[in-house]
Amino acid sequence: MPTCSLCGAPCRDDALFCPNCGARFAAPDEITEPIEQTYEEEVVIVEDALAEDVLVDETIAQDATEVVAEVVEEAADAVDEAVEDVAEAVEDAVEEAQEDAAEIVEEVQEAVEDAAEDFEEVIGEAADEVVDADDSGAPEADAYNPYASAFAHPTTPEEPSVEEPQPEPAVAHKVYTTAGGQADSYQQAAYAATRRMYPPPNKVQYRDALRKGWEDFKAMPNWMAKVLLLGLISAVPILNFFAAGFAMRWGARAAFKDERTDLKIFQEGAFVLGFFEFVITLIWGVACSIVGIIPVVGVVAVVLVAPLMQLCVMRLALSRQFGDAFTFDRIWPTFKENFGSTMALYWLPNLITVAAGLVFAFVTAIVSGLFVAAVNAESALIIFALFGFVLLFVCGYVLCVLAIGVMLVVFRAFGYWIAEAQPDWVEDARAIGADRID
Numbered sequence: 001m002p003t004c005s006l007c008g009a010p011c012r013d014d015a016l017f018c019p020n021c022g023a024r025f026a027a028p029d030e031i032t033e034p035i036e037q038t039y040e041e042e043v044v045i046v047e048d049a050l051a052e053d054v055l056v057d058e059t060i061a062q063d064a065t066e067v068v069a070e071v072v073e074e075a076a077d078a079v080d081e082a083v084e085d086v087a088e089a090v091e092d093a094v095e096e097a098q099e100d101a102a103e104i105v106e107e108v109q110e111a112v113e114d115a116a117e118d119f120e121e122v123i124g125e126a127a128d129e130v131v132d133a134d135d136s137g138a139p140e141a142d143a144y145n146p147y148a149s150a151f152a153h154p155t156t157p158e159e160p161s162v163e164e165p166q167p168e169p170a171v172a173h174k175v176y177t178t179a180g181g182q183a184d185s186y187q188q189a190a191y192a193a194t195r196r197m198y199p200p201p202n203k204v205q206y207r208d209a210l211r212k213g214w215e216d217f218k219a220m221p222n223w224m225a226k227v228l229l230l231g232l233i234s235a236v237p238i239l240n241f242f243a244a245g246f247a248m249r250w251g252a253r254a255a256f257k258d259e260r261t262d263l264k265i266f267q268e269g270a271f272v273l274g275f276f277e278f279v280i281t282l283i284w285g286v287a288c289s290i291v292g293i294i295p296v297v298g299v300v301a302v303v304l305v306a307p308l309m310q311l312c313v314m315r316l317a318l319s320r321q322f323g324d325a326f327t328f329d330r331i332w333p334t335f336k337e338n339f340g341s342t343m344a345l346y347w348l349p350n351l352i353t354v355a356a357g358l359v360f361a362f363v364t365a366i367v368s369g370l371f372v373a374a375v376n377a378e379s380a381l382i383i384f385a386l387f388g389f390v391l392l393f394v395c396g397y398v399l400c401v402l403a404i405g406v407m408l409v410v411f412r413a414f415g416y417w418i419a420e421a422q423p424d425w426v427e428d429a430r431a432i433g434a435d436r437i438d
Contacts, residue, residue, distance in 0.1 A: 002015075004018040004020060004021060004023055005023070006018065006021055006023045007020050007021040007023070009021070198330060198424055199424055200333065200337070201333055201334040201337045201338065201421050201422050202420060202421050202422070202423075203337060203338060203341075203421075204338060204341060204417055204420045204421040205341060206341040206342075206344045206345040206348075206413070206417060208416070209345060209413040209414070209416040209417040209420075210345065210348065210349070210409075210413045212254070212412070212413065212416045213254070213408075213409045213410070213411075213412035213413030213414075213415075213416060214409055214413075216254070216259075216261050216412050217405070217408055217409050217412060219261045220261045220262070220408075221261065221262050226265070227401055227404060227405050227408070228401060229265065230243045230246065230265065230401075230404045230408075231397060231400040231401030231402075231403075231404045231405075232397065232400070233265070234400050234403070234404050235396065235397060235400045240274070241270075241271045241272075241273075241274030241275045241277075241278060242265060242266060242270050242271055242274055243265075243274065243404060243407075244273070244274035244277045244278065244407075245267070245269070245270030245271055245272070245273035245274035245277070246263065246265050246267070246270055246274075247404070247407045247408055247411045248270075248273045248274070248277060248313065248314075248316070248317035248411060249263060249267065249269075249270060249273065249317065249437050250263055250408055250411055250412055250415075251314060251317055251410075251411030251412050251413075251414055251415035252314075252317040252318050252415060252429075252434075252437060253415065253437055254412050254413075254414075254415025254416045254419065255314070255317075255318055255414075255415040255416070255418045255419045255425075255426050255429075256415075256419075256426060256429075256430065256435045256437070257419060258435075258437065263437075269320070273316070273317065273320065276316055276322050276325070277313050277316070279322075280309065280312055280313055280316065280325050281309065281313075284305055284309045284312075287305070288301050288302050288305055303343075303347070306346055306347070306350075307335065307342040307343050307345070307346040307347070308331070308332075308335050308342075310342070310346050310410070310414060311331050311334060311335055311342065311414075312325040312326070312331060313325065314411075314414050314415070314418055315327065315330075315331060315425065317411070318418070318425055318426065318428075318429040318434060319428065319429045319432065319434050320429075320434050330422075330425070334421060334422050338421055341417070341421075345410070345413055345414060345417055346410060346414075349406045349409050349410050349413070350406055350410065352402070352406055353399075353402055353403050353406050356399065356402055357399060360395055360398075360399065364395070
């Protein structure tokens with residue numbers, strides 16, 4: 001009975017597969033040549049191969065150990081040589097550094113000795129001069145006292161020293177104390193207010209300033225076209241800040257004694273200055289309206305406050321600092337000392353605008369009354385509806401142009417006036433670079 005070549009299980013003669021391991025049997029025609037090696041021969045061949053591999057591995061391991069030992073010895077020798085080289089280099093460097101340090105110390109000692117000798121010579125010469133001076137002015141009977149560094153004059157009375165009076169501080173020293181009431185160890189206080197004493201304002205007339213302001217206004221390049229444009233700008237809300245800022249810078253140039261008359265309308269910073277001028281005017285207007293509850297008092301307040309407000313605006317125009325418009329400790333003395341000049345400087349030109357407004361209102365009332373009397377009321381109402389708006393716009397624009405022209409003259413005149421009345425305002429503004437106006 002044939003057996004399976006793989007597992008050795010008995011099989012039938014006509015079986016195609018092993019019933020034990022499932023291996024397929026070759027057909028008789030597929031077996032070309034008989035199997036020459038048996039299972040036992042294969043086992044012997046494998047065992048011989050394993051034996052040879054083990055011998056080869058042991059040889060390689062023995063050779064590798066010897067190679068590694070040689071490499072380790074060479075590395076140790078290299079490390080020893082490197083350590084010796086480093087030690088020699090460090091010793092050489094230390095010796096050189098010690099020699100250099102010794103030389104430096106010797107040079108320093110020599111320099112110190114030379115300086116000490118020079119110092120002793122200088123001191124000796126100064127002491128000789130002091131002794132000679134004291135000997136020349138002292139009596140022969142007096143002896144020099146080395147402890148008092150002066151000649152003793154027992155018979156000559158000393159003159160009493162007179163102490164010069166010291167100015168008292170503007171504000172007394174203030175000592176901050178702890179909760180117990182005693183001064184703390186840091187003496188945090190001991191401060192004295194060092195307020196700058198500003199010079200008093202000069203008393204200046206207004207005529208020369210007004211004349212210069214009017215001449216500069218006429219000397220402005222293309223002044224008619226510029227005033228017409230400024231009048232149109234001043235009639236538009238928000239945009240009118242440019243007109244106010246232009247007038248402020250126009251006046252500031254005169255205060256800085258800048259004789260140039262050309263100035264751009266839409267200039268950087270002009271809008272902000274105009275807005276600040278609007279805020280200041282609004283604040284003063286609210287204050288006057290509160291006082292204006294009494295009719296006569298309100299009119300007087302407006303007349304008196306307007307020049308003072310103009311000084312506040314000029315302070316702002318000079319320094320471009322909003323807070324300077326409310327430094328009343330410097331504005332009020334100027335206004336008080338030159339009350340008449342500021343009133344005339346402001347109101348004489350502005351009376352032209354006031355007079356023009358009154359004339360315009362009077363003429364409008366007369367013309368309207370005559371027109372209504374000439375035609376019937378219904379026709380007059382239709383005509384006013386058609387042409388009244390255009391007439392009102394034209395008349396309002398004319399008043400704006402007139403007002404902006406007067407404003408330019410007033411600001412320019414105030415600039416010249418401040419340059420003479422309060423030159424310290426100009427110097428303060430110049431110190432912070434506010435005089436650079438393009």
